[in-house]
Amino acid sequence: MAGSAEATPRCSLTGNTKEEIAGDPLADEATDGNTAQPVSTSETDLRFMAEALKLADYAATQGEVPVGCVIVFEDRIIGRGYNLRESNQDPIAHAEILAISEAAKAMGSWRLEDCTLYVTLEPCPMCAGALVLSRIARCVYGCTDPKAGFVGTLADISQFPGLNHHYPVTGGVCEEACRSRLQDFFRAVRANKKLRRDGRVV
Numbered sequence: 001m002a003g004s005a006e007a008t009p010r011c012s013l014t015g016n017t018k019e020e021i022a023g024d025p026l027a028d029e030a031t032d033g034n035t036a037q038p039v040s041t042s043e044t045d046l047r048f049m050a051e052a053l054k055l056a057d058y059a060a061t062q063g064e065v066p067v068g069c070v071i072v073f074e075d076r077i078i079g080r081g082y083n084l085r086e087s088n089q090d091p092i093a094h095a096e097i098l099a100i101s102e103a104a105k106a107m108g109s110w111r112l113e114d115c116t117l118y119v120t121l122e123p124c125p126m127c128a129g130a131l132v133l134s135r136i137a138r139c140v141y142g143c144t145d146p147k148a149g150f151v152g153t154l155a156d157i158s159q160f161p162g163l164n165h166h167y168p169v170t171g172g173v174c175e176e177a178c179r180s181r182l183q184d185f186f187r188a189v190r191a192n193k194k195l196r197r198d199g200r201v202v
């Protein structure tokens, strides 16, 4: 198992500075429950996570928490999604849900049995459950979510006993790039709030 730090792949889309930020829901994760998971060095994983990161970046330009997702079938992207919760005022408009719907349309089937999902942030309970329902073949994510991660951090739906589908999970792909985008986003949100509070922006 490639679990050592040396085996961590370099991501070409590494973001900006990494700081621990008070109040950032992703800043206090230092270590997490997923350290036992293998970190993939697959070029394929890096390539598709880079595509998911592009969608996360776009989400940020729309004022959305930057989370992006792609679904891949036979080395081809068949579903894309990015967080649209604010734009749509829809609590379930997560990147994964939108990508799953698009992929199912592309496949002409709700079964995504031979597909891999790449998402920049560890899936929440809803999305981890949707991956069970879609019969996904595999899930790859970037950084862990200590407040909502449900494929290993708070719990693990992907291997939950009794469910009729399980799927392998690989975490930590382009981890720093994925995390830094979230940290940058929340830093900007806080800075903006402070400016408003100080009366420097009307």
Ligand SMILES: [Zn+2]
Binding pocket: 094, 095, 096, 123, 124, 125, 126, 127, 128
């Ligand atoms: Zn979700």
